[in-house]
Amino acid sequence: MQLNLKNPLVFFDLETTGIDIVKDRIVEISFMKVYPNGKEESKTRRINPGMPIPAESTAIHGISDDDVKDCPTFKEIAKSLATQIEGCDLAGYNSNRFDIPMLAEEFLRADVDIDFSKRKFIDVQTIFHKMEQRTLAAAYKFYCDKTLENAHTAEADTMATYEVLKAQLDRYPDLENDMSYLSKFSSFTNNVDFAGRIVYNDKGEEVINFGKYKGRLVIDVLETDPGYYGWIMNGDFPLNTKRVLTEIKLRGFNSK
Structure with a gap:
């Protein structure tokens, strides 16, 4: 099912040095921008986090210090990235609880003022958990009947998330193909700040x-x-x- 969009929708995934949004940093961002007319654009960027990448994090996403030593910092790409997602709604897998708060923190640290309050956030994991209670790999297998290769790479996870959302809309007639509806449906909380404080x-x-x-x-x-x-x-x-x-x-x- 094609997505019914009023604004471009950016599916994105982050790989990071860890899961603490205050102390950890982004090492890779991948996104697919889907336009209302169905046009798709994708991009993946490695980022120098300005801190050592712990071995346990490298074991998950495969990105080491050497891989990013010559890459730009987030501050160096922040303005360009903000321009690319300007006016877009955002979608991801567990994005409401991690990726969006982390991305917002990085923009603030880079002194780039980007207003997320008017964006709609679609969390495919929340939809999946409400409907089936599984992981992304299982979601991909369940909805798309495919095996997720290269799991825990930002690009593979981004593409899988995009395909899963379209398949969810095909599978569940009660799910409205409307980003406002999906944003509300995939939200567990009424957070004022992203961290839920x-x-x-x-x-x-x-x-x-x-x-x-x-x-x-x-x-x-x-x-x-x-x-x-x-x-x-x-x-x-x-x-x-x-x-x-x-x-x-x-x-x-x-x-x-």
Whole structure:
């Protein structure tokens, strides 16, 4: 089934030095850009993370320090990459929980201002888990009747994710071929920040989602505990979380 798109949809996958979005870095990004008219463009880039790649990470994706020593840093390609995905919705496998938060952090570290708030995020893994409860390789075999070769390479995983989503739409008549619907369907949370440290409650209000203030309104915590903001800003939290908290804080000032 061809995708029913209003905006270009970028399927992407990251290979990284690890799974900590604050401390780890991207070593490879692969994406396929699908246009509303069905045109497809794909690209894969190796990236110098500016830090050693742990052996356990190399064992998974096969990328070593030597492989990326002469590659550009993310900061060097950030503006070009932001231009390529401008106005596009984003799709991936486990992307809502990892790839999108990691990508957002890298853009912030590179001082490239890219607004993800207006994008739709399609997480093919979430759709798969809601429907079948399997891994990407099993999803590829189940939906496409193919064996996933070169698993854990960004390009192979990106292509497989794209094929799986189209096959899911073919298999499940109840799934609407609409990116707004799929974005909502493939979301488990009501995150305000990508890491889920701040979420929306059932009234659409921002609340803290961890620690001693879990469940408390952010604006109330900032009001009653002035030191909380500084603790977050000086702590080991994602840049995206810090930005969201700052926006809420400034909004509170402007409303007074």
